[in-house]
Amino acid sequence: MALRSLRAKGLLLALAFVALMAFVVWPKATPRKYPDRIPVRYWHMWTAEWADVIQRICDAFNESQSTYEVIPLIIPGSVGDTKPLLGVAGGDPPDVMTHWASVIPSWAAADWLVPLDAFMSKEELADFERETYPVARQIGMYRGRLFAIGVGLNAFGLYYLPDQLAEVGVTPKTFPRTLEELADLGTKLNQWDKRGNLTRLGFQPSWFSSLCESYGGGLYDWSTGRLTLNTPENLRALEFITAERKKVGFETVNRFNAGLDTGSFAGGWPFIGGALSITYDGQWRVEQIGKYAPTLNYRTIPLPPPKGGVPLAGTTNGNFMIIPRGAKQPQGAWEFIKFWSGLSDPARAAKFYTWGGWLPINDRIAQSPDYRAYLRRYPQFQTFVDVLRSPHYTTLPPVAYQQFLSDRATRAEDLSVRGTLAPREALRRFEQEVAHEIRRRKELGYVE
Amino acid sequence: MKRRRVGWLFVAPWLVGFVVFTLYPFLTSVYLSFTRYDVVSPAKWVGLANYRALFTDDDLFGKSLLVTFKYACIAVPVGIVAGVALALLLNVDIKGQSVFRTLFFLPSIVPGVATATVFVWILNPEIGLVNGLLKNAGVIGPNWLGDSFWAFYSLIFMGLWGVGGSMVIYLAGLKDVPVQLYEAALLDGAGPWERTRRVTLPLLTPVIFFNLVMGVIGAFQYFDGAFIMTRGGPEDSTLFYALYMFYRAWRYMDMGYASAMAWILFALVVGLTGLVFATQRRWVHYGA
Incomplete structure (x- = not known):
C-alpha cells in the first residue's frame, strides 16, 4: 500500500515536472499587431537605445501601408553570421536583415543574397546610381550587381x-x-x-x-x-x-x-x-x-x-540591408528597405536617419528639412557628411575573401608598428599571404 | 528478454542523441573534408585538394600547429607538476584542510569564458592586479596579452587557475597509496623527500598517466582562452590550431577545409595518445 502511494506520488511529481517544463519551454508567439497582413521577418543586431529606434522605424513602416507587417527580432552580434546562414541552409531565413558591410562580397559570391537591383525598374536603378554617394553604392555591389543598401554607414x-x-x-x-x-x-x-x-x-x-x-x-x-x-x-x-x-x-x-x-x-x-x-x-x-x-x-x-x-x-564600412536567399517575402522586404533607406521618399526617411544618428546615403536625404535641422543641432556632424560624399572615400576590396584580406592587412600593420618587420617586408608578406589564399581558393574552385 | 528491452529503452535517449548529434556529424565530417562546403550551398567534391592546400598554401596552418605543440609541451607538464604539488600539500593533515581543498578546487568549476574575461582585466598592463602587485614589489610588469612573447605564457599561467580539477584526482590517487608502504619506508629510514620519490610518486603514476592523456587531448583542443583574450594575436603568437580551425569554419566560411583540419587534428591526437600509451610500461606502476 505504502509502495503504491509512493509510486503515485512519484508519478504525480514527474507529471508536474513535465507540465512545468512544457510551460517554460513551449514556444509562445508574441501577439501580432496586424494579424491579417503578410508578415515580413526582420533581423538586426542593434540593442539598448538603438533597438528602440529600430522598433520606431518598423512601427512607422507598419503604419504607412496596409499589406505588410514588419516583425523585428534582435539577434546577438556573436551569432550575426552563423544564425542567418543556418537559416538560409535550413530554408527558413529572415525576409530582411541588417548586417555589417564586411559580409556582402563573401555572401554574394556564395549566392546567399538576393540581388536588390532585380526589384528596381531601369529608371529607379539609374536614379540610385546617380544619386547615391559613391562609397554607399560601392559597398553594396558585387560583380556589377547590387546586393545591399546602406542605412547606417560610417565615416x-x-x-x-x-x-x-x-x-x-x-x-x-x-x-x-x-x-x-x-x-x-x-x-x-x-x-x-x-x-x-x-x-x-x-x-x-x-x-x-x-x-x-x-x-x-x-x-x-x-x-x-x-x-x-x-x-x-x-x-x-x-x-x-x-x-x-x-x-x-x-x-x-x-x-x-x-x-x-x-x-x-x-x-x-x-x-x-x-x-x-x-x-x-x-x-x-x-x-x-x-x-x-x-x-x-x-x-x-x-x-x-x-x-x-x-x-x-x-x-569605411557600416550597416546594410540585405535579403537572404530563400526569404519568403522578398517583395515585402524590399518595400521595407525602400521605406527606411529613403529610396521611395527621402524626406520621410530623413527623420529615421536622425533618430539613429546615421549618415545619409544621398544628397536628397542630406538636404531634407529634417536632416538639415539635425545638422543645425549637431553642427560637428557635417564633417562626416562631407567625408562620406567624397568620391575618394571607398571601401575594402569587394572580394569573397575580404575578411581574410582585412585580417592580414591588420596583421601587416601590427608587425610593422611593433618593429618585428620593416614596412616593406610586412607589405611583401601581406601580399604573399593573400596570393596563397587566392591560389588555395582557386584550387578549391571558389569564386573570387 | 523484457528486462533487456527495458534496458535498451532506458539507454535509447542517449543512443539516439549519440547517433544524431555525434556519430552522424563525425562521419559526415570525413566526407566534408574532401569537399568545398560553405554550409549553405551543397558540398562539392574536391578530392584531396583541402589536404594539399593545407600543406602547401597555408602558412597559418603550420604556424597554428607549432603554437599548439609548444603549448602542449609546456602547459601539460606544468599543469601536472602544479597539480601533484598542490595535492601533496593539501594531503598534509592540517587544520582546515577541507576548506583549503575547496578553495583550490573552486576555480576549476568556473566556466572557461568567465575565467578568461576576468583574466583580461587581471593581466591588464596598467590597471591589472598582477602588474599592480609587481609594481608594489618595484617591478614593472610586462604587457601580458599585448606582447607576442608574454601573451602565450599568460595563457599557460591562466591555465594553472583550473589546476584544482586535476588536483582532486591526484588527491584521490594519494588516498589509494597503502599506508604500510610508508611505514616500511620509515622503518628503512626514508625521509619525507625519499618517501615522496620512492613511494608516493611511483604509486601515483597511473593517475599522472590519466591526467597526461587528458592534458594532451585538452591542449590540442585549446580554444576559449585564446579566442576571448587574444584572438590569436599578437603576431599570431596565440593562434592555436582549434582557434584557426574555428576561423576557417565560421569566419571565412570554409567548412570543408575546416573539416580537413579537424581530421588532421584527430589523427594527431590519436597518434600522440598512442605514443603516450606506448611509453606507459616504462614509467607507470600499477599496484603496490
Whole structure:
C-alpha cells in the first residue's frame, strides 16, 4: 500500500515536472499587431537605445501601408553570421536583415543574397546610381550587381580639443593642413609624467587600409578590378604609421591605451576626459558627446591628406540591408528597405536617419528639412557628411575573401608598428599571404 | 528478454542523441573534408585538394600547429607538476584542510569564458592586479596579452587557475597509496623527500598517466582562452590550431577545409595518445 502511494506520488511529481517544463519551454508567439497582413521577418543586431529606434522605424513602416507587417527580432552580434546562414541552409531565413558591410562580397559570391537591383525598374536603378554617394553604392555591389543598401554607414574624421591646441598656440584657423603637420602637432601635445609615462596622447595615426587611400594608393584598383596590395603609395602609408609609432614608442602607446577607459561606449570615451587631444573616430561620437558631455568644447575636421596626397580619402564600412536567399517575402522586404533607406521618399526617411544618428546615403536625404535641422543641432556632424560624399572615400576590396584580406592587412600593420618587420617586408608578406589564399581558393574552385 | 528491452529503452535517449548529434556529424565530417562546403550551398567534391592546400598554401596552418605543440609541451607538464604539488600539500593533515581543498578546487568549476574575461582585466598592463602587485614589489610588469612573447605564457599561467580539477584526482590517487608502504619506508629510514620519490610518486603514476592523456587531448583542443583574450594575436603568437580551425569554419566560411583540419587534428591526437600509451610500461606502476 505504502509502495503504491509512493509510486503515485512519484508519478504525480514527474507529471508536474513535465507540465512545468512544457510551460517554460513551449514556444509562445508574441501577439501580432496586424494579424491579417503578410508578415515580413526582420533581423538586426542593434540593442539598448538603438533597438528602440529600430522598433520606431518598423512601427512607422507598419503604419504607412496596409499589406505588410514588419516583425523585428534582435539577434546577438556573436551569432550575426552563423544564425542567418543556418537559416538560409535550413530554408527558413529572415525576409530582411541588417548586417555589417564586411559580409556582402563573401555572401554574394556564395549566392546567399538576393540581388536588390532585380526589384528596381531601369529608371529607379539609374536614379540610385546617380544619386547615391559613391562609397554607399560601392559597398553594396558585387560583380556589377547590387546586393545591399546602406542605412547606417560610417565615416571617420578628426575630433580635437581647441583648448588643448591653444596650449601650443594652434587655433581652429591654423589647424594643420597636412598629415605631416598634424603628426608634428600631435608630438607637441603629448604629455608625460615624472616617471616617463604618457599621460596625454596628442595624435597617433593608424588604420593602414584607410590611410593608403590618402596616399593615393589603396588595396584595390576599382577600374581594373585588381588587388594593389604592395604599391609605393601603400608602403609610404605604412612607413608613416610605423615612424609615428616609433617616435612615441609602441609599448608606450599600448600601455597608455590599456589604461584608458575604452570599455565605455559613450560617456567614458577618453577624448571627453581630455586624455586624447586629437583622435580619429566615427560620426557616432558627435551624438554621444551631445548626450554625455554637452558642454565639451570640441571640433571635428576631415583628416588632412599627406603632402601631395588625396583629400577626403579613406575606407569605411557600416550597416546594410540585405535579403537572404530563400526569404519568403522578398517583395515585402524590399518595400521595407525602400521605406527606411529613403529610396521611395527621402524626406520621410530623413527623420529615421536622425533618430539613429546615421549618415545619409544621398544628397536628397542630406538636404531634407529634417536632416538639415539635425545638422543645425549637431553642427560637428557635417564633417562626416562631407567625408562620406567624397568620391575618394571607398571601401575594402569587394572580394569573397575580404575578411581574410582585412585580417592580414591588420596583421601587416601590427608587425610593422611593433618593429618585428620593416614596412616593406610586412607589405611583401601581406601580399604573399593573400596570393596563397587566392591560389588555395582557386584550387578549391571558389569564386573570387 | 523484457528486462533487456527495458534496458535498451532506458539507454535509447542517449543512443539516439549519440547517433544524431555525434556519430552522424563525425562521419559526415570525413566526407566534408574532401569537399568545398560553405554550409549553405551543397558540398562539392574536391578530392584531396583541402589536404594539399593545407600543406602547401597555408602558412597559418603550420604556424597554428607549432603554437599548439609548444603549448602542449609546456602547459601539460606544468599543469601536472602544479597539480601533484598542490595535492601533496593539501594531503598534509592540517587544520582546515577541507576548506583549503575547496578553495583550490573552486576555480576549476568556473566556466572557461568567465575565467578568461576576468583574466583580461587581471593581466591588464596598467590597471591589472598582477602588474599592480609587481609594481608594489618595484617591478614593472610586462604587457601580458599585448606582447607576442608574454601573451602565450599568460595563457599557460591562466591555465594553472583550473589546476584544482586535476588536483582532486591526484588527491584521490594519494588516498589509494597503502599506508604500510610508508611505514616500511620509515622503518628503512626514508625521509619525507625519499618517501615522496620512492613511494608516493611511483604509486601515483597511473593517475599522472590519466591526467597526461587528458592534458594532451585538452591542449590540442585549446580554444576559449585564446579566442576571448587574444584572438590569436599578437603576431599570431596565440593562434592555436582549434582557434584557426574555428576561423576557417565560421569566419571565412570554409567548412570543408575546416573539416580537413579537424581530421588532421584527430589523427594527431590519436597518434600522440598512442605514443603516450606506448611509453606507459616504462614509467607507470600499477599496484603496490
